[in-house]
Amino acid sequence: MSNVNDPFGGLFRMKGNFIDNLPKIYGFYTGGFLLFFALMAVLETMGVSADVIGILFLSFTIFIYALIGWLSRTMQVDAYYVAGRQVPAVFNGMATAADWMSGASFVAMAGGIYFGGHGYLAFVVGWTGGYVLVSVLMAPYLRKFGCYTVPDFIGTRYGGNLTRFLAVLVLVIASFTYVTAQINATGTIASRALQIPFEVGVWFGLISILLCSMLGGMRAVTWTQVAQYIVLIIAYLLPVFWMSNKQGFGVIPQFVYGDAVARIQELEGMLQVGMAPAEGAASTFPGLKALTTLHADTGGGLAAWKFVTLAAAMMLGTASLPHILMRYFTTPSVKAARNSVTWSLVFIFLLYFTAPALATFTKLQIMDPNLATSIIGKAIADVNAIEWIQRWSEVGMLAVADGNGDGILQINELFIRGDIVVLATPEIAGLPYVISGLVAAGGMAAAMSTADGLLLAIANALSHDLYYKIIDPKAETRKRLVVARVLLIVIGAAGAAVASLKLTGILGAVAWAFCFAMSGLFFPLVLGVWWKRANRPGAIAGMAVGLGVGSWYLYMVKFAGMTPWIGLDDLRFGIVGAAASLIAMVVVTLMTKEPDAETQAMVDEVRVPSGDTILGSQH
């Protein structure tokens, strides 16, 4: 079978069509990956070095993704832009989860909770709660619309090239901010595992990313993202299960780690966490931090307000990010789009409710004097002799300083980088190196899948909305798809070039992307469906003012030294931008005349699942 719907036809000879065989295909794939893992474990016991195992893990998984990408190549418009609209809800859920969970979720989140405690959990709440908005307000209606891209919806619902152009502009700014952080993450992981310079690692990462998406567009990205989700979730969960089993917290530790939290609170008093400032200035150990925040303390003053505003920014941002919304264009029906959002959240939840557990266990292992792995309260000389301490010190991700000169390690004398909470946990807990190789492959999968989704979102908006709809509406299919691919390479190269400059931290860039997206797109998207009266001048004002005010506020707070309004710092600037966008859109809409009857009828059609999509299957 080698019909257009069957990318793997050449590899698998099966009865029935490709879609029906998906569970079987990915079942084989998962089994194969576990077998590979077992093989690596055997190689390790036979004395193969840790470096070689790391290289094998990375190259094997990247080869598989590239193979899927090549098998999914296509020259059809709807396969390229929306995977032929035949991705079942559960598989689209997995693909969305991989698209969603970036290097930041995989590598940085548990470390963030380790240091930030309760306050950092606002990210966990925000990055899950946003899916309620996606399902209730957006995804099913956008699916009914039948668009290829998010600007396609804005441009058709409100009409006019200016609206389309503004939507493309917001999309490019938000997604490009995000993608540089992801290419940065792939570069970091590749350079560490393959032992090449970071600048080379970035380009290596980019080539791996493009191998997945270039030939098959959305169809290729979909099937590689499902494969990447399977790798990343195994890589995240397996070490946690293993570790907790070893320490007697049961097989599924996520449900029983309450006692560990209680124990940490007890130890925090004994070890005087947060009582004394960190020893040694930050300049001594750039990028490293000592623990000074209590694990479950909510903090006083504006803390609760800062928690909910950060959560709100992440949620509205979730519901505005084009690379996520466009995943729901690929389902076979409106109902499937809705179910697919639910499955996305289930698959995301698996990782997100594990991250706080991981942070808690790691902290307890380092702190609790009853555990063999603890280092706080031990003699500095003994601590410096531990293998994992040495290994991570060598690469500058960990430092021990005897600030008060008593020869004993205090909690404020241990400096680590947040990232190593996930990366070094297997070693801290004394697990074999094969687990560390697995974790590196998982981190790479997380960063690659998100980068792929983002690059495709940008390239598709530029090729479909800017080139085809605005510049050259007569372009033939072949030319459109060639333009899309050239843009993919150009944008990827630009992203890698910016990433190799290391301008911002990974997490900062991610939060900014959310804020840009919500400033410009949230209200024009929501009101496009839920407010029939919303019109073109209103949408133009909403996007322009939202993006303008948001960017201005970010600049003032971050670079011009303005005091943030009521604690709304640069991570939360989207709140200011979105509020401005809402006001501008409503005021301008009410001052101008209502949309014509044709547009109003179109909105009525969008609101019901039955019937044809608004835009034809080839447009």
Added chain:
Amino acid sequence: MNTDTTQRREEHWKRTKALMIKHLVVWFFFAYLVHLFASSLNSINFFGWPLGFYMAAQGSLIAFVVQLFLFAKQQDRIDQDCGVAEES
């Protein structure tokens, strides 16, 4: 479009809006309200966890997942009742 279809569509949109508001209220509760009172909730012990911490680390997340399963089911029911569901 005949009047019967128009009526069914109006009914459909009315019920859809009501469902939307209901779910956004629940969402607001778990997304913001509980976290505004996290420090008071922390004095309650929930299987070892301080409740405020638990809600942020797990409780709200579980609520969102359950809520989305319910929402998909309820919205589908409304679509069926009003005769605007897709043919399958």
